[in-house]
Amino acid sequence: MFRRLPDAAPCAIGFFIDGKPASARAGDTVAAALLAAGITACRTSAVSAAPRAPYCTMGVCFECLVTIDGVGNRQACMLRVADGMRVETQRGRRVVSS
Amino acid sequence: MAGARVDFDVAIVGGGLVGTSVAWGLARAGRKVAVLDEGDIAYRASRGNFALVWVQSKGQGMPEYAAWTKRSSDAWQGFAAELQESTKVDVAFERPGGLVLALSDDELGARVDALKRLHNQPNMVRYPYEILGRGAVEKLVPEIGPEVVGASYCPLDGQCNSLRLLRALHTGMRQLGVQYLPNRGVDAIEFRGSEFHLRGRGGELRAEKIVLAAGIGNARLGPMVGLAAPVRPQRGQIVVTERVQKFLCYPILTIRQTDEGSVLMGDSAEEAGFDDSVGLGVVSTIASRAVRMVPLLARLNVVRTWAALRVMTADGFPIYDHSQSCPGAFLVTCHSGVTLAANHALAIAPMVAAGRLAAETHVFSAGRFGVPQTA
Numbered sequence: 001m002f003r004r005l006p007d008a009a010p011c012a013i014g015f016f017i018d019g020k021p022a023s024a025r026a027g028d029t030v031a032a033a034l035l036a037a038g039i040t041a042c043r044t045s046a047v048s049a050a051p052r053a054p055y056c057t058m059g060v061c062f063e064c065l066v067t068i069d070g071v072g073n074r075q076a077c078m079l080r081v082a083d084g085m086r087v088e089t090q091r092g093r094r095v096v097s098s
Numbered sequence: 099m100a101g102a103r104v105d106f107d108v109a110i111v112g113g114g115l116v117g118t119s120v121a122w123g124l125a126r127a128g129r130k131v132a133v134l135d136e137g138d139i140a141y142r143a144s145r146g147n148f149a150l151v152w153v154q155s156k157g158q159g160m161p162e163y164a165a166w167t168k169r170s171s172d173a174w175q176g177f178a179a180e181l182q183e184s185t186k187v188d189v190a191f192e193r194p195g196g197l198v199l200a201l202s203d204d205e206l207g208a209r210v211d212a213l214k215r216l217h218n219q220p221n222m223v224r225y226p227y228e229i230l231g232r233g234a235v236e237k238l239v240p241e242i243g244p245e246v247v248g249a250s251y252c253p254l255d256g257q258c259n260s261l262r263l264l265r266a267l268h269t270g271m272r273q274l275g276v277q278y279l280p281n282r283g284v285d286a287i288e289f290r291g292s293e294f295h296l297r298g299r300g301g302e303l304r305a306e307k308i309v310l311a312a313g314i315g316n317a318r319l320g321p322m323v324g325l326a327a328p329v330r331p332q333r334g335q336i337v338v339t340e341r342v343q344k345f346l347c348y349p350i351l352t353i354r355q356t357d358e359g360s361v362l363m364g365d366s367a368e369e370a371g372f373d374d375s376v377g378l379g380v381v382s383t384i385a386s387r388a389v390r391m392v393p394l395l396a397r398l399n400v401v402r403t404w405a406a407l408r409v410m411t412a413d414g415f416p417i418y419d420h421s422q423s424c425p426g427a428f429l430v431t432c433h434s435g436v437t438l439a440a441n442h443a444l445a446i447a448p449m450v451a452a453g454r455l456a457a458e459t460h461v462f463s464a465g466r467f468g469v470p471q472t473a
Binding site: 072092 | 340341342343345358359394397398399401
């Protein structure tokens, strides 16, 4: 769906999407990195289970929630992707245990 | 127009939980009903409440209110089932029992005394409740914090999704033929020749009977038909978290998890007039107390805060009245539009249909405030 611009800097960041290695540009948000990697549904709705994807990409709509390094409901568009980051697409509600 | 039939058997002023509960009940009894409502910017407690169906600790000073509350709580399951059957809207009612947590021995002692006083009143309705020690509370809510020393528990307490309740009532009453008229605030009501003329933006409407269910607006409307409604706004603030998997199976008076996963924390009681803004001071007090009760909450993201205005009487009890000077004019007001929804639909509506309030409601007349009926 999305392609990098031809003059974009090389993808130097290595991270994981659902356990599989992926790469991104330094400075990408997690949402941008997911979209560039071809992930068009990052979670399912906590109420209806419908697939959802990054929408506003500026922190407002809360559609891009994913699990990052074990913590659910993180806003992918508000975080920069980092080396070694473990991003997981989220099914339904965040699990919180004490 | 003289001699022509009135437009409606009953016109209800107010389209919140109280008005729509009564409207649904009246339409179910075969009456031709209109609901005149304000618009989206109305003060609408029905969209800002905490959605408890709560029994424990209600009725100190008026045991009849405890009985009235218990009756509605007992009717709620059937009420919710009937709404779901006809409207397909699940209002998510459940009645697991509810807790009031104590964070110190003093708090627990005060709770024990308050419940003893409540249940020792003459003519108090009987229902079970227990005082639980920390161990017993922990079995129900394993996530409690170290400061929790105990709780009161009442198996009658429950909760629902009150936004869907409002939606179910709107859907249900329209299915039954009720005419919903939004943006029709009422400016004047006249009683002429045994019928009521309601005037406002959007013209005039005539009805044989009226029910004032306009919340705080009842204070202005009541005197137009010889009824007094000394009610004032009382602000309550609520903090809402992100949606997470169910971990809290019992509502804890000031903390509950909705069927959709959000955790609500509330609910303050402030005298702030018509100011329904949110203040950080109160919100942080709510949050810090909630975190002491359930420390896990500190790890959740807060996504919204809001404030809404309760419709409060001087003694905190509802008002049900029938006008002496304008027979056919009824007034219904309370701050527990969720808990009492079943009664308003299944008990009050049939009384309005029959044209008189039953004896068990007379204790709720505004006459108890010593306010003389006007005009």
